[in-house]
Amino acid sequence: MSPGTAVEPQIADRFNRAGTRFTESRRRVVAALQRAPGPLTPAELHRLLAEEVPLSSLYRAIAALTEVGVVTRTHDRSGVTLIELSEWLAGHHHHLVCRSCGEVIDIEIPQPTEVRVRSIIEEIAAGAGYTVTGHRIDIEGTCRSCRS
Amino acid sequence: MSPGTAVEPQIADRFNRAGTRFTESRRRVVAALQRAPGPLTPAELHRLLAEEVPLSSLYRAIAALTEVGVVTRTHDRSGVTLIELSEWLAGHHHHLVCRSCGEVIDIEIPQPTEVRVRSIIEEIAAGAGYTVTGHRIDIEGTCRSCRS
DNA sequence: TTCCTTGCAAACGATTTGCATTGGA
DNA sequence: TCCAATGCAAATCGTTTGCAAGGAA
Numbered sequence: 001m002s003p004g005t006a007v008e009p010q011i012a013d014r015f016n017r018a019g020t021r022f023t024e025s026r027r028r029v030v031a032a033l034q035r036a037p038g039p040l041t042p043a044e045l046h047r048l049l050a051e052e053v054p055l056s057s058l059y060r061a062i063a064a065l066t067e068v069g070v071v072t073r074t075h076d077r078s079g080v081t082l083i084e085l086s087e088w089l090a091g092h093h094h095h096l097v098c099r100s101c102g103e104v105i106d107i108e109i110p111q112p113t114e115v116r117v118r119s120i121i122e123e124i125a126a127g128a129g130y131t132v133t134g135h136r137i138d139i140e141g142t143c144r145s146c147r148s
Numbered sequence: 149m150s151p152g153t154a155v156e157p158q159i160a161d162r163f164n165r166a167g168t169r170f171t172e173s174r175r176r177v178v179a180a181l182q183r184a185p186g187p188l189t190p191a192e193l194h195r196l197l198a199e200e201v202p203l204s205s206l207y208r209a210i211a212a213l214t215e216v217g218v219v220t221r222t223h224d225r226s227g228v229t230l231i232e233l234s235e236w237l238a239g240h241h242h243h244l245v246c247r248s249c250g251e252v253i254d255i256e257i258p259q260p261t262e263v264r265v266r267s268i269i270e271e272i273a274a275g276a277g278y279t280v281t282g283h284r285i286d287i288e289g290t291c292r293s294c295r296s
Numbered sequence: 297t298t299c300c301t302t303g304c305a306a307a308c309g310a311t312t313t314g315c316a317t318t319g320g321a
Numbered sequence: 322t323c324c325a326a327t328g329c330a331a332a333t334c335g336t337t338t339g340c341a342a343g344g345a346a
Contacts, residue, residue, distance in 0.1 A: 073226075073227070074225065075223045075224075075225070075226075075227045076223075077222070077223070077284075078221075078223075079221070079223045079227060079229060081227060094272070096272075096273060096276055096278055098278070099281055099282075105276070107272060107275075107276055109272050113268060113271065113272065116264075116268060117268060120261060120264060120265060120268075121285070121287055123261065124242070124244075124255060124257050124261065124287060125244060125287050125289050127255075128244055128253070128255055128291075129291065129292040130244055130246070130287070130289035130290065130291055130292070131289050131290045131295060132287060132288070132289045133247055133288050133289050133290060134247075134287075134288040134289075135285065135286065135287050135288065136225075136285070136286045136288070137269070137283065137284070137285050138283065138284045139269055139272060139273050139278065139280060139282075139283050140280070140281050140282040140283065140284070141273050141278035141279050141280045141281050141282075142278065142279045142281060143276075143277065143278055144277040144278070147279060
């Protein structure tokens with residue numbers, strides 16, 4: 001998404017077409033995710049929203065946003081659910097996971113590198129007779145602050 | 149692990165050193181995983197073992213095997229727990245996930261390709277000040293049978 | 297005997313759902 | 322008005338745990 005593009009109208013449009021609404025709590029979830037450096041757990045979102053959105057409503061907001069393709073659910077290595085903006089909003093990215101503090105941050109890689117990655121992935125999948133539709137790379141490491 | 153190497157003694161040894169035992173149900177779990185083409189959910193394992201190992205015992209067996217590093221827990225994109233043999237038993241591999249039928253299969257990639265992958269990963273992590281300790285690549289695609 | 301392991305049932309934590317109520321177009 | 326969204330409490334699902342019984346060294 002190019003900088004400066006207003007995404008609210010696009011999101012609202014998706015909700016309209018689905019016959020549902022881009023309500024206040026759903027807006028708040030999107031805003032919180034936009035501010036975050038990486039994916040968040042439902043519990044973290046709950047805290048960030050000052051617990052003003054009850055958990056059950058938060059889960060429903062996440063479900064509604066997932067339904068219209070605005071957010072995506074992932075899971076870290078230990079199975080914890082992570083919510084993030086979908087790639088058309090956040091851009092294609094990968095995850096860097098600190099094995100020490102557990103923080104997950106988004107990382108975008110330069111186009112030429114991404115091209116190399118794609119070709120390797122195609123190569124691997126072709127050998128198994130798969131047609132690639134997407135990929136995900138999680139890099140596990142130790143972040144600067146945990147290392148020092 | 150080179151073919152023909154008996155792994156049972158090595159596993160038994162790990163249990164011995166831990167002061168625990170390589171019991172029948174734990175052996176069955178390992179055997180089932182060795183037969184499978186990829187990781188299995190606890191429920192699938194339960195079925196494969198003809199439900200002879202009660203779920204709670206199965207979970208305890210998985211925990212014990214994880215404890216001694218024989219099996220590893222992962223999670224698919226939808227958060228479902230997957231159990232697989234650790235890499236020293238199954239070899240370093242990645243996962244190919246069929247977006248249609250959901251099956252996950254292990255895939256080993258040739259050494260030269262793996263080297264290319266590692267260097268790209270190091271490159272990405274270095275840019276963010278991370279020290280790499282591991283990586284995980286999940287390729288999402290459509291398998292041959294779901295495509296035809 | 298001494299621990300480890302097992303099976304059952306109860307407990308748990310995360311997520312979902314039923315239902316009555318509220319709210320926006 | 323009408324239908325979607327909300328809040329609460331109860332239900333559900335996968336997983337874990339307490340406890341008493343069974344089993345190997």
